[in-house]
Amino acid sequence: MKQNLNLLKNIRTVEPYVPGEQPQTKVIKLNTNENPYPPAPGVERALQEIDADRLRLYPDPVAKILVKALAQDHGVREDQIFVGVGSDDVLSMCFLTFFNSKKPILFPDITYSFYKVWAELYRIPYECPKLQDDFHMTKEDYYKENGGIIFPNPNAPTAIYEELDFVEDIIKHNPDVVVIVDEAYIDFAGKSAETLIEKYDNLIVVQTFSKSRSMAGMRIGYAISNPVLIQYLNDVKYSFNSYTMNQASLVCGVEAVKDRAYFEKITARIVETREWAKVELKNLGFEITDSKANFIFAMHPEYDAGELFEAMKENHIYVRHWNSERIAQYLRITIGTKEEMKVLFSFLNGYLKR
Numbered sequence: 001m002k003q004n005l006n007l008l009k010n011i012r013t014v015e016p017y018v019p020g021e022q023p024q025t026k027v028i029k030l031n032t033n034e035n036p037y038p039p040a041p042g043v044e045r046a047l048q049e050i051d052a053d054r055l056r057l058y059p060d061p062v063a064k065i066l067v068k069a070l071a072q073d074h075g076v077r078e079d080q081i082f083v084g085v086g087s088d089d090v091l092s093m094c095f096l097t098f099f100n101s102k103k104p105i106l107f108p109d110i111t112y113s114f115y116k117v118w119a120e121l122y123r124i125p126y127e128c129p130k131l132q133d134d135f136h137m138t139k140e141d142y143y144k145e146n147g148g149i150i151f152p153n154p155n156a157p158t159a160i161y162e163e164l165d166f167v168e169d170i171i172k173h174n175p176d177v178v179v180i181v182d183e184a185y186i187d188f189a190g191k192s193a194e195t196l197i198e199k200y201d202n203l204i205v206v207q208t209f210s211k212s213r214s215m216a217g218m219r220i221g222y223a224i225s226n227p228v229l230i231q232y233l234n235d236v237k238y239s240f241n242s243y244t245m246n247q248a249s250l251v252c253g254v255e256a257v258k259d260r261a262y263f264e265k266i267t268a269r270i271v272e273t274r275e276w277a278k279v280e281l282k283n284l285g286f287e288i289t290d291s292k293a294n295f296i297f298a299m300h301p302e303y304d305a306g307e308l309f310e311a312m313k314e315n316h317i318y319v320r321h322w323n324s325e326r327i328a329q330y331l332r333i334t335i336g337t338k339e340e341m342k343v344l345f346s347f348l349n350g351y352l353k354r
């Protein structure tokens with residue numbers, strides 16, 4: 001059929017985000033930063049106890065039980081929590097709600113690639129200050145006039161964590177715009193910016209159940225802020241879709257939050273595996289950033305990352321590689337179980353010695 005260009009003019013066209021592959025065969029899957037351990041045991045019990053008849057009814061639009069559990073866990077009030085279908089949903093709602101200036105929003109040139117997609121989708125102007133050569137942010141880049149700021153801490157895919165005083169300086173220098181700190185990986189790192197919420201009225205902290213809570217398939221994310229900003233987020237959400245959180249995600253989410261001991265145990269195990277994997281990779285000649293996340297950002301000075309990526313894939317080991325400027329020689333490797341990492345290292349040992 002012939003393209004009608006007038007028709008096209010009225011269509012919201014966008015270049016979509018490209019998620020990592022989800023192969024349907026059994027592979028060593030180190031490509032999308034999922035948790036290698038199962039969710040808390042209470043989650044499985046809750047799933048078995050779900051009454052199918054309950055599904056006739058709409059879920060609670062205010063997601064009360066989950067909001068309450070999260071508020072308790074974080075020591076904040078219930079009106080300081082906003083929940084969504086993964087943090088992607090929460091972040092997208094934040095872009096729509098808070099980034100409405102004619103001035104560009106700011107986020108790093110190397111970061112979570114969804115930010116650019118949402119900015120394009122919602123027609124928000126943006127600028128991307130360059131990370132330094134060592135992939136650290138330069139905080140002064142974020143002191144200029146802007147329409148809002150977002151960055152992950154730790155950053156992805158670099159795995160670098162900026163200390164809390166660094167984050168605070170950026171928030172402090174931007175009182176007139178909303179600053180969103182995307183803490184998808186904070187549980188593997190250091191202090192969360194949530195401790196700054198009482199002090200700054202322009203701060204939103206976003207976290208997720210997908211990484212440290214082992215529940216990427218359930219889709220739960222949340223924002224913590226002051227009641228005023230949370231109210232604005234809810235107003236937009238209820239203008240979009242009242243029932244974002246399904247019944248299963250509500251009950252399973254509560255169970256995951258309740259089991260702090262299990263959460264701490266598996267998080268510590270991943271951190272331990274990460275620190276061991278860093279040493280192994282260095283011994284194999286890789287150069288890596290000082291990861292504080294559940295993945296490692298690595299490059300080998302003597303081997304092309306694209307070729308290495310393909311060779312791993314042929315051997316059923318999936319990692320992530322981007323053909324983009326500045327990071328084309330890097331691989332992002334999710335921390336799996338120690339057994340999975342051993343398979344990776346044994347492959348690399350053979351491959352690099354050829």
Ligand SMILES: *Cc1c(COP(=O)(O)O)cnc(C)c1O
Pocket residue numbers: 033085086087088089112152156182184207208209210216219220221
């Ligand atoms: C994984 C990730 C998210 C989104 O995770 P959800 O599964 O949608 O909660 C958000 N930001 C960053 C930086 C991530 O890596």
